[in-house]
Amino acid sequence: MGAVAVPVELRWGxxxxxxxxxxxxxxxxxxxxxxxxxxxxxxxxxxGIFPPLExxxxxWALVADFQLRYRAQLPYQRDPVWVQMSISKVGGASxxxxxxxxxxxxxxxxxxxxxxxxxxxDRDTGRPQRLNTEQRERLQDYAPES
Amino acid sequence: MGAVAVPVELRWGxxxxxxxxxxxxxxxxxxxxxxxxxxxxxxxxxxGIFPPLExxxxxWALVADFQLRYRAQLPYQRDPVWVQMSISKVGGASxxxxxxxxxxxxxxxxxxxxxxxxxxxDRDTGRPQRLNTEQRERLQDYAPES
Amino acid sequence: MGAVAVPVELRWGxxxxxxxxxxxxxxxxxxxxxxxxxxxxxxxxxxGIFPPLExxxxxWALVADFQLRYRAQLPYQRDPVWVQMSISKVGGASxxxxxxxxxxxxxxxxxxxxxxxxxxxDRDTGRPQRLNTEQRERLQDYAPES
Amino acid sequence: MGAVAVPVELRWGxxxxxxxxxxxxxxxxxxxxxxxxxxxxxxxxxxGIFPPLExxxxxWALVADFQLRYRAQLPYQRDPVWVQMSISKVGGASxxxxxxxxxxxxxxxxxxxxxxxxxxxDRDTGRPQRLNTEQRERLQDYAPES
Numbered sequence: 251m252g253a254v255a256v257p258v259e260l261r262w263g264x265x266x267x268x269x270x271x272x273x274x275x276x277x278x279x280x281x282x283x284x285x286x287x288x289x290x291x292x293x294x295x296x297x298g299i300f301p302p303l304e305x306x307x308x309x310w311a312l313v314a315d316f317q318l319r320y321r322a323q324l325p326y327q328r329d330p331v332w333v334q335m336s337i338s339k340v341g342g343a344s345x346x347x348x349x350x351x352x353x354x355x356x357x358x359x360x361x362x363x364x365x366x367x368x369x370x371x372d373r374d375t376g377r378p379q380r381l382n383t384e385q386r387e388r389l390q391d392y393a394p395e396s
Numbered sequence: 397m398g399a400v401a402v403p404v405e406l407r408w409g410x411x412x413x414x415x416x417x418x419x420x421x422x423x424x425x426x427x428x429x430x431x432x433x434x435x436x437x438x439x440x441x442x443x444g445i446f447p448p449l450e451x452x453x454x455x456w457a458l459v460a461d462f463q464l465r466y467r468a469q470l471p472y473q474r475d476p477v478w479v480q481m482s483i484s485k486v487g488g489a490s491x492x493x494x495x496x497x498x499x500x501x502x503x504x505x506x507x508x509x510x511x512x513x514x515x516x517x518d519r520d521t522g523r524p525q526r527l528n529t530e531q532r533e534r535l536q537d538y539a540p541e542s
Numbered sequence: 543m544g545a546v547a548v549p550v551e552l553r554w555g556x557x558x559x560x561x562x563x564x565x566x567x568x569x570x571x572x573x574x575x576x577x578x579x580x581x582x583x584x585x586x587x588x589x590g591i592f593p594p595l596e597x598x599x600x601x602w603a604l605v606a607d608f609q610l611r612y613r614a615q616l617p618y619q620r621d622p623v624w625v626q627m628s629i630s631k632v633g634g635a636s637x638x639x640x641x642x643x644x645x646x647x648x649x650x651x652x653x654x655x656x657x658x659x660x661x662x663x664d665r666d667t668g669r670p671q672r673l674n675t676e677q678r679e680r681l682q683d684y685a686p687e688s
Numbered sequence: 689m690g691a692v693a694v695p696v697e698l699r700w701g702x703x704x705x706x707x708x709x710x711x712x713x714x715x716x717x718x719x720x721x722x723x724x725x726x727x728x729x730x731x732x733x734x735x736g737i738f739p740p741l742e743x744x745x746x747x748w749a750l751v752a753d754f755q756l757r758y759r760a761q762l763p764y765q766r767d768p769v770w771v772q773m774s775i776s777k778v779g780g781a782s783x784x785x786x787x788x789x790x791x792x793x794x795x796x797x798x799x800x801x802x803x804x805x806x807x808x809x810d811r812d813t814g815r816p817q818r819l820n821t822e823q824r825e826r827l828q829d830y831a832p833e834s
Contacts (some may be wrong), residue, residue: 259405261428262449263566265559267618267743269451273751274555274715281712282407291474303408305415305597305705312761313711318754323814326559328437376761409712413597413703413764419605420573420701423566451559451743459565462610469604469668472705522615551697554723554741555716561743574699583766595700597707620729 251391255355256286257330264326271324276362277316280349283333284366288347299388310373314344316366324361327353331361337392343378344369345389397537401501402432403476410472417470422508423462426495429479430512434493434535445534456519460490462512470507473499477507483538489524490515491535544687547647548578549622556618563616568654569608572641575625576658580639591680602665606636608658616653619645623653629684635670636661637681690833693793694724695768702764709762714800715754718787721771722804726785726827737826748811752782754804762799765791769799775830781816782807783827 264275290298301307324331332355339346346367350360370379381389410421436444447453470477478501485492492513496506516525527535556567563571582590593599616623624647631638638659642652662671673681702713728736739745762769770793777784784805788798808817819827 259428261424262431263424263427263558263564266555267557267559267561267741268748269559269743272555273754274712274719277712277715278407278409281409282405285408286474292472303705305707310706313758315758316711316754316756320751320753323750326438328432409704409710411705412701413595413705413707414602415597415705418701419608420566420569423569427566449559451561456560458615459612461612462565462608464608466605466607551720553716553720555719570699570701573701574697577700578766584764618730620724 252393252395253334253336254287254392255332255334256283257332257355258283258286259330260326260328262326269325271326273318273320276318276320276324276351279331279351280333280362280364280366283335283349283351284347287335299385305373308373309370309379311368312371314367314369316364318362318364320362321359322361324351324353329354332357334360335392336394337389338365338394339367340381340386340389343371343380345381348394398539398541399480399482400433400538401478401480402429403478403501404428404432405476406472406474408472415471417472419464419466422464422466422470422497425477425497426479426508426510426512429481429495429497430493433481445531451519454519455516455525457514458517460513460515462510464508464510466508467505468507470497470499475500480506481538482540483535484511484540485513486527486532486535489517489526491527494540543683544685545626545628546579546684547624547626548575549624549647550575550578551622552618552620554618561617563618565610565612568610568612568616568643571623571643572625572654572656572658575627575641575643576639579627591677597665600665601662601671603660604663606659606661608656610654610656612654613651614653616643616645621646624649626652627684628686629681630657630686631659632673632678632681635663635672637673640686689829690831691772691774692725692830693770693772694721695770695793696721696724697768698764698766700764707763709764711756711758714756714758714762714789717769717789718771718800718802718804721773721787721789722785725773737823743811746811747808747817749806750809752805752807754802756800756802758800759797760799762789762791767792772798773830774832775827776803776832777805778819778824778827781809781818783819786832 264271266272289300289303290296292302332352334350338348349364351362410417412418435446435449436442438448478498480496484494495510497508556563558564581592581595582588584594624644626642630640641656643654702709704710727738727741728734730740772788776786787802789800
């Protein structure tokens with residue numbers, strides 16, 4: 251299956267005083283893209299790998315690290331940007347998402363590339379929780395095509 | 397013509413510690429809806445009443461006042477919310493937008509209603525600038541239906 | 543006792559593309575000022591009228607309405623702005639905060655004035671919950687001086 | 689001289705639905721800390737290495753990359769967090785800031801460590817601009833102590 255790409259809307263307010271999308275706002279866009287690609291919608295048990303991203307869930311996914319490379323300035327635009335994601339690594343209790351954010355779906359050059367490791371933890375104890383077999387298999391469907 | 401309604405995407409990050417869309421984030425959603433309804437897209441001279449909302453423009457629209465009524469909690473959802481807007485007043489250098497934000501386009505009850513006055517000012521002097529005839533006429537097209 | 547004033551730090555990122563503090567960010571500043579003035583610090587039972595503003599509390603304070611008047615542009619500054627607050631009304635299950643945000647503590651003219659009604663609700667039922675006698679008395683200490 | 693540490697205030701609104709400071713908000717805190725440590729305050733030519741971080745400046749500092757490691761959850765607190773920064777690398781037109789964010793100034797363990805490369809570019813051409821001699825020397829004052 252390989253990578254998945256989801257559209258995310260910019261907001262005028264994502265701009266900073268330099269009149270381009272702020273580097274912090276980029277991280278917000280990647281958060282939203284990730285949630286839409288891999289978690290079920292709230293109130294639904296749809297096709298997400300994980301149940302809805304809600305505090306009442308016993309297992310939380312926490313961001314353990316993030317690496318971002320801002321390759322070009324991103325001006326505000328009305329059309330959504332596209333965030334392509336693949337899963338480059340699946341560990342026992344964690345997985346790594348690779349991101350490429352483009353101003354248009356079929357642009358050659360991404361504006362931002364990034365990757366982040368998410369760790370599954372128990373909300374009460376804070377301890378890492380192993381991904382189950384189905385989750386691991388479904389995550390592996392998103393392995394980057396070689 | 398009356399009111400216009402535009403969809404705006406929520407973000408998971410718009411939630412606060414109470415797990416609902418934060419009251420501050422609501423104001424951000426209204427800002428985005430307003431920009432999309434009445435200003436041209438950046439780099440375009442499309443159907444907007446005003447040119448693109450960019451700092452290089454000589455005339456800026458500043459928010460002079462805002463009144464918000466939060467009628468019900470708004471949980472995060474994947475589908476966009478809909479912001480219906482009409483122009484309830486057109487002054488010499490200002491106009492007033494009435495907003496109703498709904499979780500779905502055809503919901504009866506809005507989650508939030510609001511109105512805000514925007515004042516056109518010269519970016520260099522900060523002085524109010526009169527709306528031109530075309531702008532006034534086009535704004536009046538959005539008068540609430542009585 | 544009358545009004546209370548608390549300092550709140552601006553952030554460079556509170557600016558929008560116009561290079562001034564964004565109108566939405568102002569609402570965030572008022573939220574922070576309010577929390578610091580009337581709620582105990584997290585993990586403490588200090589001098590706040592209400593216990594720490596945490597989702598685990600049974601009673602939540604929700605913003606029911608907000609009125610803001612933006613009187614002058616607020617540029618980014620390193621020194622904190624000062625938010626003066628008084629309690630203009632105490633109802634059965636609600637109270638109203640009046641705000642004046644100034645660039646410096648002793649400025650004559652505020653940049654923003656506002657008021658908002660907060661309603662106490664039960665987190666599970668969503669129903670209004672009456673303020674208790676001590677809370678009402680302490681809120682009345684902040685009545686505007688006449 | 690080595691590292692510099694600056695306090696930055698959290699906001700209640702920096703929390704996400706999990707009731708801890710959101711990973712995106714952390715990046716905002718680091719942005720503010722960096723601005724306060726190395727840029728002059730607006731309207732001043734104070735001790736900053738660079739002139740005020742304003743769009744009217746001819747040379748902009750853009751974030752080229754960011755690496756973050758979230759080592760522990762950060763709950764909201766009233767006291768500021770402390771961001772310690774040193775300059776680990778000075779290039780021709782760029783420099784690298786190392787960050788350690790702690791819940792209290794003298795905590796042993798940071799909650800977050802990070803580093804980011806900033807590139808100086810001409811605001812009109814977007815081209816890299818060399819740091820001048822004074823800037824390079826002053827940046828080198830913040831080299832990590834070995």
